[in-house]
Amino acid sequence: MSDIVRRRSSRNAKLAKIPLGIAGRAAVGFGRKLVGGDRTEINAELNEKAAAQLFAVLGELKGGAMKFGQALSVMEAAVPDKMGVHYREALTKLQAQAPPMPAATVHRVLAQQLGTGWRDRFQDFDDTPAASASIGQVHRATWSDGRAVAVKVQYPGADEALRADLKTLRRMGGTIASLLQASDVKPLLDEISERMEEELDYRIEADHQRAFAAGFAGHPRFLIPKVVASAPKVVVTEWLPDATPLSAIIADGLADPEGTAQLRNRVAALLTEFHFTAPHTVGLLHGDPHPGNFMLMPDGRLAVIDYGLCGPMPDGIPAVLGQMVALLEDDRYEELTALLHEDGWVLPGKTVTAEEVEAFLRPFLDPIRSDTFHVSRRWMQRVAGRATDINSPEIRTSWSLKLPAEHTMAVRVLMGSLGIAAQLDAEVPFMRLIREWVAGYNEFRAAS
Template sequence: MGNVSEIVRRRSSRNAKLAKIPLGIAGRAAVGFGKKLAGGDKSEINAQLNQKAAEQLFTVLGELKGGAMKFGQALSVMEAAVPEEFGEHYRDALTKLQAAAPPMPAETVHRVLDQQLGTQWRQRFQTFDDSPAASASIGQVHKAVWSDGRVVAVKVQYPGADEALRADLKTLSRMTGLFASVIPGADVKPLLAEITERTEEELDYRNEATNQRAFAKAFDGHPEIVVPKVVASAPKVIVTEWLDGIAVSAIIKQGAEDPDGTRAVRNRVAALMGKFHFSSPETVGLLHADPHPGNFMMLPDGKLAVIDFGACAPMPNGFPEVLGRMLTLEVEERYDELTTLMYDNGWVIPGRTITDKEIADYLRPFTDPLQTDSFHFTRKWMQRVAGKASDIGSPEMKTARALQLPAEYLMIFRVLGGSVGILAQLDAELPFMQLVRTWMPGFREERSAS
């Protein structure tokens, strides 16, 4: 892909590009239908259609960067829920969005650095590589050597990212039906709402620097988890220590090619990611809220490195105690008490009525990981859960329409959903309940009391 001078800023231009996705997919579907009538091979035609649709999805979202790419990255975590018969092409295209986009030219990067670090910014570096090492949704990363000899990662925000992000999110909110068809079972409306809410925070890299400093301090010296230290920050530039490792997205790909030979490393990744997410609220007072495989790396010494702290949820008191109590009641099948707790804490839409049995039937597909000490997360399991969750004619869907997610739980469930998606991609086994028992307030106390 060629260079882009900067993000396409005007909303009309970005809307036109985004509009290409549904129009292009619809056009190809019509052509494919014509070929089928003419006696073409149905499976081959479907495969071609899906591959072209996936390529277009990646190309358009990647070119636009901003909110479009950020949404694509969030969507990519859920690709394990895509049925196998047409999942492969979307999987490849969406996975690319986790770390790939057309780069900014060097002169644009230099201009941003002039504005953010001062016109003498080169004196702060021994060397600076003009070719980006990776791309993010609203910025790209360059490798450099700081003045004190440390190798650093320099994330530079795309000019116009702020305008583009806001424009994209408005446009994408009108296209939720299309994306829901790409990833069956994924309710994209809350995802978009939550991304929109966090937009302003993520556009100022000083917020990310503050979050990352808190994580780096809390995990400093940790035997298994590494958070790179922040070296310098400005509103549109952040400089952090550079880490060399294998991205979890690459480990997922290796796992698909060699399931037996990579089982140990995949299970280790799962265990460390689980430990990081479950322990962070109590250890740091924050939850890392951007779970996709591009934000995690395995280092040569077997430690897990975590990057990109732009999206974090404040949790000064750890996970909400009510959530732990709800899990306890689910595990012990005390559905009468669970239903009452959900009513009392805003999980049921005012004026709606649900019974204990309806809650039990609704939750059953999701609670497999709670039934055993260790659980094997697979694509097949996730596809089954997603299939049940998206069956609009089922009694469970009627129950779902009576429920709501309280605002304070939105980020928790985004992280839970994204993490489960990664675990299914990894095809990994995880001591899930051990993590719950160790780190979930309310669960610990409720279980010990009972």
């Protein structure tokens, strides 16, 4: 790939290949079944080809297409087993991989952002990218003072591509949701759009990371790499030596479930703790929970990278969310329903009853029924299936509900954390962390 595809018409044509390709392969597969082909073998082959195309298109386009794919990848544990391993592999690749941009393009961006003498700021620079993100890729280098650093370089045209993709993906949302057997993807796209402009300016990301590094400085369980330099399209941070990617821990867990259980439980607990503690510690929520952004250091600390998508929470996790958890824990659905109406969770002109709210939410509440909860793929698949069953009476309740904009990121991060915990097949102390870090929960308990 010579550069990120910029023209909207070209990007739309590539994105259109996904549903068109699936339809074409389905027709061919149907024909093969009619003439006596093995149904299981044909279905597996079709799934594999569709998954490969999904990764190829979303990864090649980068921009909003890849960002959308990365967001979906967190929930790969909810993909039904009948879809096979192919979608999991394709979506997981989007967590840290994509076709790279040429070295000449990288050098041009560095010269524009750090000056024509940019090489003087490094002792060495590796032209082969170490990782890819949705709007940029990361290179390993050595800073002038000898420090190993990670250099994130934004793809030229990423801003145009991101805006074009989000507009197109909105139109294709129903098709993609159906393909992945996922729920409505519109709220996800709305939130990505809202934070898009901030992500395109790496100086904002650098400021977020500086705040996290200061807030968690010297922390015994978390490590935030320091920012070395920043510009609108380039950010340089400390390299994390000998770090084990979370994706590798997930893979090891699939290969050796019993032997890695203790490690996976610890990592899942650290990840969840980080999300619960960050708003209180920093006044910000890290809003990009996918395995590519988390690594385990040799000393046992969880390292966290990529701060382009952060949400302000100056007073910690909103108290109303803690109050809702307390009401759910006690099955106080009359009070909860009144609070949902009051706080804007019910669409204007709509009403829901306490009985409807209880029936709708009960399948999702297992994690708060005990101090710790085992988040498994089977549980995620059951919950996801329930949430998307158009024949269930609860789906009609969902049509009367909405997610308030001010809570969208918090809920998405919670779902992302659950998705990663399911990939880890791990035990997570949700209620212990809620009691310790969610002020609204404790305040409501004390008042009650």
